[in-house]
Amino acid sequence: xxxxNVLSRIAPVAVLIxxxxxxxxxxxxxxxxxxxxxKISIENRWFPQTNLYSHQSxxxxxxxxxxxxxxxxxxxxxFTLVPFFRxxxxxxRRTHGDLREAYFLLxxxxxxxxxxxxxxxxxxxxxxxxxxxxxxxxxQVDAIEHPDQEVExxxxxAHLTLxxxxxxxxxxxxxxxxxxxxxxxDGRLRSGLIVDEDHPTYxxxxxxxxxxxxxxxxxxxxxxxxxxSVFDGTSRxxxxxxxFGPNGMIEGLVPHYEQIRQFGLDAQMTLEDWIWKLxxxxxxxAQNLSYEEDxxxxxxxxxEYTFYSIFDSPADFSLVWEWNYDERGExxxxxxxxxxxxxxxYALNDLHDTxxxxxxMQDREHSTNVLxxxxxxxLTDQWSMNIEGFHLLNSDEKDVQADPIxxxxxxxLRLNYNF
Amino acid sequence: MKTIDHCFGRCLFxxxxxxxxxxxxxxxxxTPAHAESAEEKGLRIARDADARxxxxxxxxxxxxxxxxxxxxxxxxxxxxxxxxxxxxxxxxSLFVFDNPRDVQGTAFLVHSHKEGPxxxxxxxxALKRVKRISSSNRSGSFMGSEFxxxxxxAQDVDKFTYQYxxxxxxxxxxxxxxxxxxxxxxxxxRRQLVWFDQDELRAQQIHFYDRKxxxxxxxxxxxxxxYLDKFWRSGLMTMVNHVTxxxxxxxxxxxxxxxxxSDRDFTxxxxxxxx
Numbered sequence: 001x002x003x004x005n006v007l008s009r010i011a012p013v014a015v016l017i018x019x020x021x022x023x024x025x026x027x028x029x030x031x032x033x034x035x036x037x038x039k040i041s042i043e044n045r046w047f048p049q050t051n052l053y054s055h056q057s058x059x060x061x062x063x064x065x066x067x068x069x070x071x072x073x074x075x076x077x078x079f080t081l082v083p084f085f086r087x088x089x090x091x092x093r094r095t096h097g098d099l100r101e102a103y104f105l106l107x108x109x110x111x112x113x114x115x116x117x118x119x120x121x122x123x124x125x126x127x128x129x130x131x132x133x134x135x136x137x138x139x140q141v142d143a144i145e146h147p148d149q150e151v152e153x154x155x156x157x158a159h160l161t162l163x164x165x166x167x168x169x170x171x172x173x174x175x176x177x178x179x180x181x182x183x184x185x186d187g188r189l190r191s192g193l194i195v196d197e198d199h200p201t202y203x204x205x206x207x208x209x210x211x212x213x214x215x216x217x218x219x220x221x222x223x224x225x226x227x228x229s230v231f232d233g234t235s236r237x238x239x240x241x242x243x244f245g246p247n248g249m250i251e252g253l254v255p256h257y258e259q260i261r262q263f264g265l266d267a268q269m270t271l272e273d274w275i276w277k278l279x280x281x282x283x284x285x286a287q288n289l290s291y292e293e294d295x296x297x298x299x300x301x302x303x304e305y306t307f308y309s310i311f312d313s314p315a316d317f318s319l320v321w322e323w324n325y326d327e328r329g330e331x332x333x334x335x336x337x338x339x340x341x342x343x344x345x346y347a348l349n350d351l352h353d354t355x356x357x358x359x360x361m362q363d364r365e366h367s368t369n370v371l372x373x374x375x376x377x378x379l380t381d382q383w384s385m386n387i388e389g390f391h392l393l394n395s396d397e398k399d400v401q402a403d404p405i406x407x408x409x410x411x412x413l414r415l416n417y418n419f
Numbered sequence: 420m421k422t423i424d425h426c427f428g429r430c431l432f433x434x435x436x437x438x439x440x441x442x443x444x445x446x447x448x449x450t451p452a453h454a455e456s457a458e459e460k461g462l463r464i465a466r467d468a469d470a471r472x473x474x475x476x477x478x479x480x481x482x483x484x485x486x487x488x489x490x491x492x493x494x495x496x497x498x499x500x501x502x503x504x505x506x507x508x509x510x511x512s513l514f515v516f517d518n519p520r521d522v523q524g525t526a527f528l529v530h531s532h533k534e535g536p537x538x539x540x541x542x543x544x545a546l547k548r549v550k551r552i553s554s555s556n557r558s559g560s561f562m563g564s565e566f567x568x569x570x571x572x573a574q575d576v577d578k579f580t581y582q583y584x585x586x587x588x589x590x591x592x593x594x595x596x597x598x599x600x601x602x603x604x605x606x607x608x609r610r611q612l613v614w615f616d617q618d619e620l621r622a623q624q625i626h627f628y629d630r631k632x633x634x635x636x637x638x639x640x641x642x643x644x645x646y647l648d649k650f651w652r653s654g655l656m657t658m659v660n661h662v663t664x665x666x667x668x669x670x671x672x673x674x675x676x677x678x679x680x681s682d683r684d685f686t687x688x689x690x691x692x693x694x
Binding site: 035072109116128163218220271272273274309314316349350352353378416418419 | 486488492494495518519520521522523524536538546547548550551552553554555556558559560563605607683686687688692694
């Protein structure tokens, strides 16, 4: 047994080395399968409007390296390692690395049912909505990556899943909290005051080592896919508190992470060409923008209609409409207090998987509109490209969250090498 | 079969010989001997062909697709396919993409049903997101190929109505030509003509007619091999689109039948685990 344990510890390293030397994807005699894949991207962002704050630049360029190493033993266990590194020419804070994934996976039978255990750093996504990830809470947002807040930091966890004909039950123990990333002084798409990432404060005396828990039950029957969840622990959302200088002036912002409890519901009904979606949360323990503790509910509902094989072509054309609502209104800490979202997606379903996406977010309280445009196309088996446009229209100076980025419309070109 | 053996054994030595004979005749008549309509014969052929594939339990295979446009430009797709037989319902299918590399790890899960729409989920590894997708895209292109989604998933007997047309030579074999009409209104086809060889009831060729009844595509199935002395699978499928001039060649290899695959590999949890 001992011999075997030692071997299993050394073997992945040996296989890693041999994998790199001899190529990947080979089921070797050692009975450990190794696969090496990933993506390298070169990225350029142009900001056509002059900067609002000094030090910000009109252009940023950089690259992203995100390899994935995968080991699988003959007994069924596996280990996945996904490091991430970005270099950005303009904002030194955007030059950052992260361990997106580093987890062991085990699974097996439990009578009629099944269990699965993932231990380590992983990413978990919950939800169905396009415009906002309301229910999704396990991982911190890598907010410096993109204003759409879709990219997430790796989270340390033990994640047990039990599943059977009765549905899927998941239990999470989250012993560590990741701090949200924010742009630095030189970065665009930032708040007027710089967020001091290095000195966050916590409500819990355990600070970032408070143990958080989460539960989720999900099931699908007929056209329905439904999930209910509860999270208890350190908020992923940072409450930004003012930091006063010696002269009593506000010098910057300090992220403060509170203890919260959140109940969530996500549901989708897929009925032929129509998809109906709902996400709702109730959160307690968090302060609002007026720095008062304010328990609240928020919801987002939407519908998506797709014209399949439009005009007798292979292309699909989808229309998406969503409405975001937060009962705190003007005091909402999220930008989605009362916002309509409209999007079109045009997927050509051609050899190159060419796709266009256009969306518009309309704040119903303010005049602010956020426009987003995306074009994706595969060039060869290994190369692909994306073009993105982000534009803020009719920015309202009373819209405290959109106003600081009113001149930060950008155009981005990304070239990816997938291996 | 057991009753017949039993009957023969007893018929030679026991009194009610005539009764046994009448039983035998009755049995043989219950299948094809009375005047069968073209619809009944078509359905019988489809059911027979389907029955011959019963009991495969599950299988896995590797698939390579070569997509060609009318200028002869090629593009390659590589995927792994896993199929689970579900006795009282439609089969469950799992497709995992290996190539092109930008969609590597993307997986597509289908729970097909004898009645009602299929359930379909897509796993997007970059977002670690499982997305339920509509099965109304049945007529849509599978990975940009000339195969539609509905060509890729289980061809359940109940999803068509049938009509036997004629016998016809097909290569070295003789085929039944059967017309089948999809019952699903989301199907992109008005009808299909299927050539089943009379030896093993394997589909040798399928003509697809679009909703306007134009002969749109022809699928040719070749290089059949038999697995576990029972289950026939084609190793080379060629779909030609006569309207666009495009074609897709689908090559199958490494068929493995009755593996360790089970229901658990075809769930939303299993989908997230897929490699």
